[in-house]
Amino acid sequence: MNTKNIKILHLDSNHPLLWEQLEKLGFENHQDYTSSKEEIEAKIYDYQGIVIRSRFKINQTFLDKATNLQFIARVGAGLESIDCEYAISKNIHLIAAPEGNSNAVGEHAVGMLLSLMNKLNQANQSVKNGNWLREGHRGHELEGKTVGIIGYGNMGKSFAKKLKGFDVKVLCCDILPNVGDQNAKQVTLEELQQKTDVLSLHIPWTPETDKMVNEQFINAFVKPFWFINTARGKSVITADLVKALQSGKILGAGLDVLEYEKLSFEKLFEGEKPEAFTYLLEAENVLLSPHIAGWTFESHQKLAQVIVDKIKKIYFPIDETAELKRVTGIGGFFFKANDSKRLVEWYGKHLGLKTDQYGSTFWWKDKEGNDCSTQWSPFAADTTYFSPSEKQFMQNFRVENLEALLEKLKQEGVTIVGDFETYDYGKFGWILDPEGNKIELWEPIDSAFQ
CATH class of the missing domain: 3.10.180.10 (2,3-Dihydroxybiphenyl 1,2-Dioxygenase, domain 1)
Known part of the structure; x- marks a missing residue:
């Protein structure tokens, strides 16, 4: 295919290999990292492809003006910032790259869990403050615990794989059947809530998962548990999470994402801090990071490569007439x-x-x-x-x-x-x-x- 007629607008900066490899394939690359959404809409008709992270929401208004658009590539795991149903109705290919940062997310989740259970953050700060309090920082071992994973796609599988050496039992729950593997046994949500000592979320943000972790959901767990969320903040009602932390139902929380994040993930709310957020900031058994679980140097490159490979697949499909080796x-x-x-x-x-x-x-x-x-x-x-x-x-x-x-x-x-x-x-x-x-x-x- 002659890709010289395919113009791609890059709306966010990414690893340079993405630009370079698309250029070698013959695509015409343009960039605009600063214009407003309205300014982009005024010229989007001239482009066949978009590469974006999370700069703004691609809604029906935007898509109606993108009259020649053939694909939208999001350099990240999810597509919640895009009106997917409307885009598909316009025959626009949607591309995401969950394979690109799944390893990073899995490692980050393990790191948060171990830090929480062993009180590493508290101990570090205590020593730096001039204390040497051993008993006050006695931790818990992961061995022998049951880890429950909700959402067993690329991210959930990566987390489970990382747990193989810890001698834990891993359960997973997913809306799709038959996704369990050698690293996790697939069970119902009810069974997971009966047995879990550690809960880790790896779900996309959808109408079904929005505010999913609420007071009723938390109280359905039989045992007190540690909670890790490296997925999406809006799946958790923070005020209900705080109640569970105060009561001891949740033993500690590692949160890479927050309910209060802007859709771009680049900043939090503006104005007065919610009371629940203030509690998270002050609680010793809460570990926070700024949506960086999948934000490693390695994943930066992997994400870009996955996007290139998927764009290439659209424009350079395998010859169906050639005999397929099995x-x-x-x-x-x-x-x-x-x-x-x-x-x-x-x-x-x-x-x-x-x-x-x-x-x-x-x-x-x-x-x-x-x-x-x-x-x-x-x-x-x-x-x-x-x-x-x-x-x-x-x-x-x-x-x-x-x-x-x-x-x-x-x-x-x-x-x-x-x-x-x-x-x-x-x-x-x-x-x-x-x-x-x-x-x-x-x-x-x-x-x-x-």
């Missing part, structure tokens, strides 16, 4: 074991497998001479990763273009389980065969295992 090799053999750790040690000792905590990696070369890996991994007997299959094993196949293959399989009537996921060692998707056996498809980055 399975290219065995990616892994996974099976259930009563004592997976002991089994890994046995195979390492007696059969000489080079093992780690996950199993063993076998290396081989394809016909082009590329290094390829295949994983051998025993899983715990009670794993939910094979679900909904009831078999004791699960196959993993290597593929070359996972997204295209999943789309093709969907057209062929194959059951897709959950959404594909991206990690630093490749992309993953899951399907079911006619007997209900779950199969993992892997588009690998083999070098991550070397």
